Amino acid sequence: MTNVLQISDTHILSKGAMVSGRLDTSDALGRLVTRIGDIRDQLGKLDALLVSGDLSEDGSAESYAQFKSLIAPLNLPTYVIPGNHDARDPMRTAFADALPANGPLNWTRQVGDIRLIGLDTLVEGQGLGTLSSDSLYFLQDALLEAGDAPVLMALHHPPFACGIGFMDSIGLTNKDVLRDAVAAYSGRLRIVCGHIHNMMVSDVAGHIAISAPSPCSTFAYDRRSGAPVGYMTQEDGCLLHCWNAGFQTIRIGPMAGSGPFPF
Ligand SMILES: [Fe+2]
Numbered sequence: 001m002t003n004v005l006q007i008s009d010t011h012i013l014s015k016g017a018m019v020s021g022r023l024d025t026s027d028a029l030g031r032l033v034t035r036i037g038d039i040r041d042q043l044g045k046l047d048a049l050l051v052s053g054d055l056s057e058d059g060s061a062e063s064y065a066q067f068k069s070l071i072a073p074l075n076l077p078t079y080v081i082p083g084n085h086d087a088r089d090p091m092r093t094a095f096a097d098a099l100p101a102n103g104p105l106n107w108t109r110q111v112g113d114i115r116l117i118g119l120d121t122l123v124e125g126q127g128l129g130t131l132s133s134d135s136l137y138f139l140q141d142a143l144l145e146a147g148d149a150p151v152l153m154a155l156h157h158p159p160f161a162c163g164i165g166f167m168d169s170i171g172l173t174n175k176d177v178l179r180d181a182v183a184a185y186s187g188r189l190r191i192v193c194g195h196i197h198n199m200m201v202s203d204v205a206g207h208i209a210i211s212a213p214s215p216c217s218t219f220a221y222d223r224r225s226g227a228p229v230g231y232m233t234q235e236d237g238c239l240l241h242c243w244n245a246g247f248q249t250i251r252i253g254p255m256a257g258s259g260p261f262p263f
Pocket residue numbers: 009011054083195196197
C-alpha cells in the first residue's frame with residue numbers, strides 16, 4: 001500500500017502578509033498541517049507529500065521559505081510542481097534537492113508502489129497553462145518507463161473544463177495534446193491537478209482526473225455566464241491518494257467534527 005498526500009494552491013506569502021489583504025494563507029495551511037498531524041495515526045503510513053502548484057502567491061524566495069517551514073511538521077518527502085502563481089527559478093532554488101537544475105520543472109519519482117510524474121504547465125506571467133513540447137516528450141518517456149507500476153501524474157492546470165467560466169478562461173490551453181498522450185496508455189493511471197480550488201472528478205481519455213481543493217480558499221461553482229469573478233473565504237482541506245491494488249482518493253477536510261458517538 002502506498003499513500004500520497006496532495007496539498008494544492010496554498011498561496012503562501014512571506015510571514016505576516018495577507019493575500020488580497022484578506023486571506024491569511026499561512027494560518028490556513030498551518031491549521032491543515034495541524035489537522036493532519038492530529039489524525040496521522042488514523043491515516044496510516046504516509047509516503048510522500050505532493051504539492052500541485054501555487055505553493056506561493058507571488059513567487060518570492062521568502063514565500064517558499066515560509067511554505068517549507070509550514071509543512072516541516074509533516075516530515076514527508078515533498079515533491080512540487082509549479083502553478084501559475086509560482087516562479088520557476090525561485091522555486092527551483094528552494095527545492096534544489098528535488099527539482100531539475102534547468103529547464104521545465106518536470107520529474108519522476110518512485111514512491112512505494114507508485115510511479116509519480118510531475119509536469120510543468122507554467123507559462124510565467126500568465127494564469128493559463130500549457131504543456132510545452134519538452135514537457136510532452138517528458139511525459140511520453142515517463143509513461144514508457146513506468147512499466148507495470150501504477151502512475152500518479154500531477155499537473156497544476158486541470159486537463160478538463162471545470163464549468164467555472166473565469167477559471168476555464170485561464171485553463172490548460174492544449175488539453176487535446178495531453179488527452180492524446182494518455183489516451184493510448186493502458187496501464188493504471190490517475191491524473192491529479194489543482195488550480196480550480198475545488199475537488200472535481202472528471203474523465204480524461206478514459207482515465208480518472210481529480211482536482212484538489214485548496215486549504216485557503218475556493219471558487220463558487222457558479223456556471224452562469226455572468227457569474228461574479230472572485231474567491232470565497234473557505235478552507236477546503238486536501239486529498240489523500242491511496243494505492244492498494246487500485247487507486248482510491250479521499251478528501252481530508254480542514255476541521256474535525258465531534259464524536260464518534262455510539263449509534
Ligand atoms: Fe491557486
